[in-house]
Amino acid sequence: MAATNVKVAVVTGGNKGIGLGVVRGICKQFKGDVILTSRDSERGVAAVKALEGEGLSPKFHQLDIDSQQSIATLKEFLEKNYGGLDILVNNAGIAYKGASTAPFTEQAAVTVKTNFTGTLNVTKALLPLIRAHGRIVMVSSRVGRLGIVKPHLQEKFNSPSLTEAALVTLMDQFVQDVAEGKHTEQGWPSSAYGMSKVGMTALTKVVARQAASMDDVLVNACCPGWVATDMAGTNARLTPDQGAETPVFLSSLPAGSPTGELWYLKKVIPWDTHFS
Numbered sequence: 001m002a003a004t005n006v007k008v009a010v011v012t013g014g015n016k017g018i019g020l021g022v023v024r025g026i027c028k029q030f031k032g033d034v035i036l037t038s039r040d041s042e043r044g045v046a047a048v049k050a051l052e053g054e055g056l057s058p059k060f061h062q063l064d065i066d067s068q069q070s071i072a073t074l075k076e077f078l079e080k081n082y083g084g085l086d087i088l089v090n091n092a093g094i095a096y097k098g099a100s101t102a103p104f105t106e107q108a109a110v111t112v113k114t115n116f117t118g119t120l121n122v123t124k125a126l127l128p129l130i131r132a133h134g135r136i137v138m139v140s141s142r143v144g145r146l147g148i149v150k151p152h153l154q155e156k157f158n159s160p161s162l163t164e165a166a167l168v169t170l171m172d173q174f175v176q177d178v179a180e181g182k183h184t185e186q187g188w189p190s191s192a193y194g195m196s197k198v199g200m201t202a203l204t205k206v207v208a209r210q211a212a213s214m215d216d217v218l219v220n221a222c223c224p225g226w227v228a229t230d231m232a233g234t235n236a237r238l239t240p241d242q243g244a245e246t247p248v249f250l251s252s253l254p255a256g257s258p259t260g261e262l263w264y265l266k267k268v269i270p271w272d273t274h275f276s
Ligand SMILES: NC(=O)c1ccc[n+]([C@@H]2O[C@H](COP(=O)([O-])OP(=O)(O)OC[C@H]3O[C@@H](n4cnc5c(N)ncnc54)[C@H](OP(=O)(O)O)[C@@H]3O)[C@@H](O)[C@H]2O)c1
Pocket: 012, 013, 014, 015, 016, 017, 018, 019, 038, 039, 040, 043, 063, 064, 065, 066, 091, 092, 093, 094, 095, 114, 118, 139, 140, 141, 142, 223, 224, 225, 226, 227, 228, 229, 230, 231, 232, 236
């Protein structure tokens, strides 16, 4: 692995929406290279050009979080050019529209595959590259509050001894129970997106425990708020830059700050906070 003195930050799904705002925000405060990643190279390069027009200098690398090959290629690039990684913001995500007529079985499988499994695969691949004082940020959501699953499942997701393998099994079980038409009786919600974010917040806690022996590596999740993007629509209250504020803040948390927590408006909140 190449050892270099240049620090580096990676943002997933950086070509638009909150991810683009996160790239912009990190570029303004981070002393190192900021890699804007996008699954579509054309959209990614266009986003980099737009930020260059604002006087910022992000770099581009392709990353489709659904593809292990794409993840491996990014990992090799980071190893070769930087010898490590200092900031990882897992922002990429999908949501079916409320009006979608896609069967719930499909929505559950596809949404969990990207938002949970894709995020897990990126984090698992890149965690060994994270250097001392590294920061990992998961852009989760208030929609994925713990209370959307029944108490026996809450206990499992919130267990301080939950392992990565056990979490994967739980998420697979959700998808399978939906496919078998028994998710409600088994205590799961009828929100594929919400469940994918429950998985992402639980993953944050698992990864924070995995990183506990590393030197000042903090792993946190956040809700960015209700942000006007292609995902949330134009009625949402916040601009993408406003939505990016908490993830950007978490990317530079000072040593000794909390880890394995869920944040909103730059403050730790209980996982089961109800929002109006
Ligand atoms: N907007 C909100 O109110 C809100 C609230 C809570 C949480 N969030 C979360 O915030 C994050 C960003 O959402 P957003 O509102 O900015 O949505 P968005 O405008 O739809 O942007 C989503 C980004 O994720 C990318 N993406 C999707 N699948 C990907 C994949 N397989 N590999 C790599 N990139 C992928 C998209 O790329 P393409 O352009 O190629 O599709 C896009 O860059 C998501 O995790 C979302 O769940 C949003």
